Amino acid sequence: MDRRTFLTATGAGVLATGCPGLVLARASTDARLVVVLLRGALDGLAAVPPVGDPDYQRQRGPLAIPVSGSAGSALPLNTDFALHPALTGLHAAYKQQQLLVLHATATAYRARSHFAGQDWLETAVGDPQDGWLNRALAVLPGAITGEQGIALSSRVPLVLRGDTPVTSWAPSRLPEVDADTLDRIAMLYADDPVLSVRLAEARNADQLAGAMDGTGPVFGPQSFARLAEAAGRFLVAPDGPRVAVLETTGWDTHANQGAAQGQLANRLTGLDQGLSALRSSLGSSWRDTVVVIATEFGRTVAVNGSRGTDHGTASCALLLGGAVQGGRVLGEWPGLSAGSLYQGRDLRPTTDLRALLKGVLQAHLLIDAGALETRVFPDSRQVRPLQGLIRG
């Protein structure tokens, strides 16, 4: 009996310990969460163009995506919004009601530094010590064995860093180290509190990864799909983690951004393909999965002098997965008229990104509301979790 089956079977016992939230515990240990960080500030107006906004074509000029009539036209979501033509997989998911869009969202950060912005995205506080996802793992209900979080990268991103043990994995080109040498290194590390823990985490991850083939690109543009595919395999492993973090870069399109085609379109294609690979490798666990796709901030509404966009404020965030109550675009649309822009230049944020994240953690991972507003997202009582994000 694997861990998840076991916990499902003893749900009543958990209930007796006084966690009423676990009445619906069928999903509590089956639930999978993937967080995809888009570093560099995704242009939300390119990914989810507000084609119904009367100011859209004029404000975006050469970056506007044709609404209809050509091969490169936007993929409609509803009368007001569409998806970038590169996002065909996401569009299919939307039609299956497995993609939910939140537009005009931002973190609480209002300046325009990538690096401070990413710290906010990952920690939800101004003082980057540990990540909100690591803090969420610390209050995950249910019995825990092994690391519940994995980063698909050589370096653990800040969002997953903190006191709760997590692991990380990335493909290698070097030969595997033999077990005897690893055992000896474990002895060598016995007195070192950091290295002994890290080595154990890495060995667990390698064990889980054992079945993975050694082919496919380790680096380069196709590597995201490979990592996404690997993330799915970790998440379906019986003793594997339940939460995975993926990151991609290259969204900082200051010059020659392109519209239906071009630099940003190529990035979006890579993202779309990676998400499809994740879905495939999750298999039947897809129905229990939520993928959160978010970026540190948006980009200027107007095109800059080098056919790109500069750092802005609000962008979009996406929820994808079989557990998502999708097929909808959420958020109050602030409009693109000159007077409605934030500081006269950016898409105005109307929803705090934490509302989305809290809504997911509460309904999907069943994290207690009190812990959410004090520990996971400190001082966030006034930011109400979005409701109805997850299928009942």
Add this chain to the structure above:
Amino acid sequence: MDIAKDQVIAANRFGLGARPGELAAIGADARGWLLDQLDGPSSPPAAVRNLPSSAQVLAEFQAVRGARRPGAADPAARDKGQQIRGVLGPAYRDQVFARYRAAAATAQPFRERLVHFWTNHFAVSADKPPVTGLAGGLENEAIRPRVTGNFADLLLAVERHPSMLLYLDNQASIGPNSRLASRAARFRRGDRKLDINENFGREILELHTLGVDGGYTQADVIGLATALTGWSVGGGQGRLRAGTPGEFEFRAAVHEPGTRRVLGKSYSQGGVDQGEAILRDLARHPATARFIATKLVRHFVADDPSPAAVAAVAKAYQASDGDLTATYTALVSVPEAWRDELTKWKTPHDYLISGLRALNAGPQRPRDVVGALMLMGQPAYRPGSPAGWPDRAPDWAGADGLMKRIEWATAVGARAGSGVDSVALGQAVLGSAFGDHSKTWISRAESRSQALALLLASPEFQRR
């Protein structure tokens, strides 16, 4: 001879990791050994001296990119992208190889670490063409000759370097009322408007000088970016052809005329002088002194710098008007720097170099370093963002990163371990930091190859 703590700290934390014999050669005055390395003019290490200049690489890149598309009759040359990679790829590889050969061999490892420090402070990333072939040029041409000079000169040289200008897209930032923009408006075709892009101005304020909390506003970003319109690179085609291909070129026709305001001060200078004046004031700003002092202390002393140490280094910077040798002298004098060994976690870059130095061996082939660094998560000259690589242990001490080091250590052990006495080698390069626990386990290894792998994987060798 038992090597004392001072020598271990000087060689392994301030330097690049001891080579065999280095700890003993430092002598009693470890601080003096460091400061002596700052004396005198810079002579570039042999490994980097013969690299082609950035201007040469860029001229070649421009020639390939600008060439008329070859006819179908020439199938070998049809793929322009491939030709461009054929210029930039080898340039990158040669620069990386030279960088790590120099680092493995240098007898001035403190000075060399400072060069690397500034390259990371003024980060460009080789994943963006044509910067791929120019990243090493920024280090060797702009930074290396000024590493012990004045910060303002270093700053100006970096911001004028084609690598930085192209990385932050400044060649495409155009004053909306510049001569070029006015001319374009008269003959307007299409809907492209000519205007600035903020990237260069923002990153200079946030990452190169004041720091993100340095007290600047969005208006200052725009003011600086506007003042720097026209800072560009020579070459180009047609009417835009100007200057020497690949060299800094101030394009007056693109510069926004008029007075700019930055941090409450007006700059009425014309042309290139306007941007230079602002940069010189930024170099002198107390926030810059604090920002640079914090980064130096974090890099050389501890992840979380003490306010006293930062204040001492910032004070030396300000008192000397940005003299870097005076600043480093204060850094080396911070008492807590000498209290404990092994306070810093090595980055993969540190780890690789210290491994090569311990083995007294340069890398044999470019792919030995390019591949190893990529695998360990820190590809050479490729931080992926203008913020550079992070400099604290939690950024690097993850599970997968550790396993990749162990894989590398095992591969090196298999290749180079046969003739090595790893306990003696550990004693020679780690000195007083080499613990009995590690000695015991290394001495019990089943083979010399495994013993070397254990030494390179040991807790002491992961830190500096």
